[in-house]
Amino acid sequence: MRIVESDQQITVYDLSSFDLEKTIECGQCFRWKKLGNKHYLLIAHNQLVELLQSEECFVLKHSSLNQFNQIWRNYFDLDRDYALINHTLEKDEKFIEIINYSKGIRLLKQDPFEILISFILSSNRSIPIIQCNIEALCEQYGHKIGEFMEQTYFAFPDLASLNNLSPSDLRACKVGYRDAYIQSAIQFIDRYPQILSDIERMTYEQAYSTLQKIKGVGPKVAHCVLLFGYHKMESFPVDVWIERGMKHLYPQLKTIQEIQDFARENFGHHSGIVQQYLFYYAINHKIGK
DNA sequence: GGGCAGGTCTAAG
DNA sequence: CTTAGACCTGCC
Numbered sequence: 207m208r209i210v211e212s213d214q215q216i217t218v219y220d221l222s223s224f225d226l227e228k229t230i231e232c233g234q235c236f237r238w239k240k241l242g243n244k245h246y247l248l249i250a251h252n253q254l255v256e257l258l259q260s261e262e263c264f265v266l267k268h269s270s271l272n273q274f275n276q277i278w279r280n281y282f283d284l285d286r287d288y289a290l291i292n293h294t295l296e297k298d299e300k301f302i303e304i305i306n307y308s309k310g311i312r313l314l315k316q317d318p319f320e321i322l323i324s325f326i327l328s329s330n331r332s333i334p335i336i337q338c339n340i341e342a343l344c345e346q347y348g349h350k351i352g353e354f355m356e357q358t359y360f361a362f363p364d365l366a367s368l369n370n371l372s373p374s375d376l377r378a379c380k381v382g383y384r385d386a387y388i389q390s391a392i393q394f395i396d397r398y399p400q401i402l403s404d405i406e407r408m409t410y411e412q413a414y415s416t417l418q419k420i421k422g423v424g425p426k427v428a429h430c431v432l433l434f435g436y437h438k439m440e441s442f443p444v445d446v447w448i449e450r451g452m453k454h455l456y457p458q459l460k461t462i463q464e465i466q467d468f469a470r471e472n473f474g475h476h477s478g479i480v481q482q483y484l485f486y487y488a489i490n491h492k493i494g495k
Numbered sequence: 496g497g498g499c500a501g502g503t504c505t506a507a508g
Numbered sequence: 509c510t511t512a513g514a515c516c517t518g519c520c
Contacts, residue, residue, distance in 0.1 A: 233501065329502035335518060336501080382516025387503085424503045445501040461510095485501075 207284060211271040216278070218264040223288035225310025226259035232311050232486040234434055236324055236337045237344070237362070247354055249344075251277050251317055252361045254352040268352075283312045283437070291476055298472075300455050301480070307490075308483035314434065318402045319395070320362040321435035322417075325427045326387045335380075342379035347371075368392050387422020394420050405432075410440055425462075433478045442469035442477040450494030451484045 208219040230238050230246050237249040244259040255278070256267035266278055279285065292309055295301050323343075328336050340362075347367040348360035369392055376385035395401055405413045410432070417428040429443035444452075444462050452465045459465050473480045487493070 325501080326503095328500095330500060330515075331502090331517080332500040332519080334500095338518085377516080380517060383514095384503095384516075422503065426502060430501080443501075447501065489501085 209271070209274065211274075214268055214270070216266045216269050216271060216274045218266075218284070219262060221264055221284065223292065223310060224259075224264065224282070224284070224312060226257060226264060228308065228311045228486065229282070229314065230257075232308070232482060233333060233489065234314055234482060235316060236333075236340050247359075249351070249359055249361070250281060250314075250320075252351055253277065254354065254359050256354070280315050283315060286312075288312065288479075291479060295473075295476060295480065295483075301483075304483050304487045308486045311479075311482055311486060313437065313439070313478055313482060315437045316434050317362065318405070318431065318435035319365065322391055322402075322420075322423075322427075322431050323362075323368070323388060325430045325434075326391060326420075326422045327381055327384055328430075329384065329387075329422070329424075329427065339379055339381050343368075343381075346375075346379060365392065365395055369396060384422060387420075390421035391423070406436055410438060413438070414441075425466075433481070437478075439475050439478040440470070442466060442473065442481045445485070447485050447488040447493070448481060451488035454488075454493050455484075 207221055210217045210219070226246065227244055230248065235248075235250070239247040241247055241256070246257045248255050248257055253269070253273065255269050258265040258267070266274060269278065288309070292305050295305055324336070324340055327339050344360040344362055347363035349367075350358055351361045352359050368388070371389075373385040373389070376388055381388060398404075401416070405416060408416065413432055413436070414428050417423050417431055418425070423431070426443050426445055429441040432438040433441040433443060442448075444465050449462060449465060452459055452468070456468065459468055469477045469480070
């Protein structure tokens, strides 16, 4: 990996196993806009960046070297050797086709608070609607972080901005019955202000059960928070697509618990990556539908 | 118009 | 501990 800084932009060369399009569009993050082929606008960590990928390089516009090293390098998981992980996973023949289809995806290290709220909103909904809800929340309660092509963009609202909102404030953002879930999450963090940083240091099981004390956070959302918000690669969120995909690959698996156990035993600390590869493959091939 | 979404809650056996 | 039903909302 070779990094060049010039004129408010960062260019990264010699990057293997990285596909910007798959990484952005595979369903792990919600706040992006496609500007063209391999060309995106992304909002994360209170920053607005323009991203491009070509044959030889990955470009981040409106970013300094400092921001790259402090945020984006980790955000895009650029220091993990995905080629090596893919090689390991290919030992299971059933995964060769999936890896071939999904390789290039990187697990994004996103903000835990944003991920918590976003995935609480995700239950029983389709991805485009989730994105609409999140944008509504940001426009209402997030602070302005920049403009691009005469459009104003907003950060994801912080705890203080979402605190003391009424159910009708939230329902105005079309979150539906999840209004109470959001309030529960806000109250929980308000009561235990260090909780989101404490989770980082907890054992997986501890963090997993702590998160589920929040109303609206069940097994799937808790795994998602740990995977996308904390980069805990042993997590294996099982949603409908993963359930369909896993039953397709391993017909002997009957319940979500069996799928969960199978993943822990067979994928271990690569579970999160397998999960995202399989999700991307299953949803685009409509496996099991 | 009925069905379906990156599920979770609740109330029952 | 496991399992059915209900649930906001928008888009097909």
